[in-house]
Amino acid sequence: MSNPNTQHIAIVGGGVMGVTLAYHLAQGGMRVTLYERGDQLGGLASYMPYHGLRIDRFYHTILSSDMSMQTLIKESGAAGRLHFTETKQGFYDDGRLYPFNTPVDFMRFPPLNLFQRFRLGLQVIYAQFENNAAKMDRIPVKDWLVRIGGRGVYEKVWAPLLRAKFDSETTDVPATYIWSRLRRMMSTRQGVTSKEMMCYLEGGYYSLIEALAARCEEAGVVFNLGAPIEEIVVERARALGVRTTNGLHRYDAVISTLQSPIFSSLIPGAPRSFRDLLDKQEYLGVLCPLLILNRKLTPYYVLNITDKSIPFTAVVETTNLIDPKHVGGHHLVYLPKYLAPGSELLRWPDEQVKAEWLGHFKRMFPDFDAAWMTDFIVQRARYVEPLRPIGTTGEIPPARTPVERLYLSNTVMVYPDLNNGESVTRLAGKVAARVLEDAAGWSRE
Ligand SMILES: Cc1cc2nc3c(=O)[nH]c(=O)nc-3n(C[C@H](O)[C@H](O)[C@H](O)COP(=O)(O)OP(=O)(O)OC[C@H]3O[C@@H](n4cnc5c(N)ncnc54)[C@H](O)[C@@H]3O)c2cc1C
Numbered sequence: 001m002s003n004p005n006t007q008h009i010a011i012v013g014g015g016v017m018g019v020t021l022a023y024h025l026a027q028g029g030m031r032v033t034l035y036e037r038g039d040q041l042g043g044l045a046s047y048m049p050y051h052g053l054r055i056d057r058f059y060h061t062i063l064s065s066d067m068s069m070q071t072l073i074k075e076s077g078a079a080g081r082l083h084f085t086e087t088k089q090g091f092y093d094d095g096r097l098y099p100f101n102t103p104v105d106f107m108r109f110p111p112l113n114l115f116q117r118f119r120l121g122l123q124v125i126y127a128q129f130e131n132n133a134a135k136m137d138r139i140p141v142k143d144w145l146v147r148i149g150g151r152g153v154y155e156k157v158w159a160p161l162l163r164a165k166f167d168s169e170t171t172d173v174p175a176t177y178i179w180s181r182l183r184r185m186m187s188t189r190q191g192v193t194s195k196e197m198m199c200y201l202e203g204g205y206y207s208l209i210e211a212l213a214a215r216c217e218e219a220g221v222v223f224n225l226g227a228p229i230e231e232i233v234v235e236r237a238r239a240l241g242v243r244t245t246n247g248l249h250r251y252d253a254v255i256s257t258l259q260s261p262i263f264s265s266l267i268p269g270a271p272r273s274f275r276d277l278l279d280k281q282e283y284l285g286v287l288c289p290l291l292i293l294n295r296k297l298t299p300y301y302v303l304n305i306t307d308k309s310i311p312f313t314a315v316v317e318t319t320n321l322i323d324p325k326h327v328g329g330h331h332l333v334y335l336p337k338y339l340a341p342g343s344e345l346l347r348w349p350d351e352q353v354k355a356e357w358l359g360h361f362k363r364m365f366p367d368f369d370a371a372w373m374t375d376f377i378v379q380r381a382r383y384v385e386p387l388r389p390i391g392t393t394g395e396i397p398p399a400r401t402p403v404e405r406l407y408l409s410n411t412v413m414v415y416p417d418l419n420n421g422e423s424v425t426r427l428a429g430k431v432a433a434r435v436l437e438d439a440a441g442w443s444r445e
Helices: 016-027 067-076 103-108 114-129 133-138 141-149 151-166 176-186 206-218 260-266 272-279 350-364 421-442
Strands: 008-012 031-035 047-050 053-056 082-087 089-093 096-099 196-201 222-224 231-235 238-244 247-250 253-256 282-293 302-305 314-317 331-334 337-339 373-387 406-408
Touching (some): 008 238, 016 031, 016 206, 016 421, 047 373, 067 206, 067 421, 114 141, 114 151, 114 176, 141 176, 151 176, 151 302, 151 337, 206 222, 238 253, 260 373, 350 373
Parallel strands (some): 008 031, 031 222, 089 302, 253 406
Antiparallel strands (some): 047 053, 089 096, 231 238, 282 331, 282 373, 302 314, 314 331
């Protein structure tokens, strides 16, 4: 076996995926150089500086069952910053807020009749016993939800949630989408009646990125920030290296963590059929204003919204998870709206978003007073949640691409899991193991 130590690899993208890959590959003895377009690591999990504080651009929670994340947090040395909190979820329906946490809450949920409440509970339990992801992938989400939970529950609970999440009707969405979500949410509880526990990192997700990056640097990883890759150069069906404004940098191999269509645009030398596959991949975007308040708004971490007329999907009050003392005493309320590809809302100016969002916010919370609001900050991202139409798992690109020495590790590949830190760090561990395995053979070639 050759020593992978002699191999030098480039990673493109410095989000959670890229930094986790860098960590594992460096641990495995490789020389690693990472290129990040932005001037900060973290990508979607990066922070915005706010009067000397670091505030997550987007809300991020770690579930008590997210073991890959917790292992990484421990190994990086950030465990002292991890806090566990009991959280609550709510539902906003017809002008009222309802708790939506335990089977007891389901049984009392007023928008449903007694029989419908029972069927909703059945759906949640059923999802825990279904283990066949391939089967779930072939069933339209509506068919599965109506079959187990009934049409009434579907119309009242699931249809509005799906419409809000996908920013459209969901005819082509597989059952995996809700099935994975129900399993993930229930995994935070020890038994159906127990309380929901979630975790957060003091300083936000970036605390993990920062701690991991420090371990990486100790192991010799080089981070190039403000360094967009213009091309991953392919010659004779093999990755030669990466091109930046400073020219070509040669490597033994390259791993891209970029979203599929962006990756495709960087590899003009790759086979057309592979680029077509990448170009086909659609993503939801997100428009995610953050309201900074000087007081608590609700008792809920997440308040789900079923009212079609409200433009945002949920009210995510992260300071019902995060101790406000860790964010300068502020109360943080995110008002996300997931956006279908091509949505014009991604281009709305901040002032227009603010006027529209606050108008509806005041309708939801009639007692809201402008004096409670310290700030309103609009964040957006175009490529967030990969969309996977029914029965298309065969179109998920592989980690080993058709180009020799060119690897891919991106959020499309976590399916049927949802896109989150847990699935991303788990995938990064697997792809790193594959690359290290391959690297052992490279110097024999
Ligand atoms: C609103 C919202 C809420 C979320 N909530 C949670 C949550 O509660 N819990 C959870 O675990 N996860 C959550 N997530 C998901 C989590 O943020 C993602 O799973 C994770 O950040 C994905 O990381 P990534 O590295 O795959 O992608 P990204 O973060 O997108 O990283 C890709 C990186 O590549 C860089 N890049 C792009 N082009 C180039 C180029 N040409 N050259 C060099 N670099 C380039 C980008 O700048 C970026 O830094 C949430 C996400 C959003 C948007």
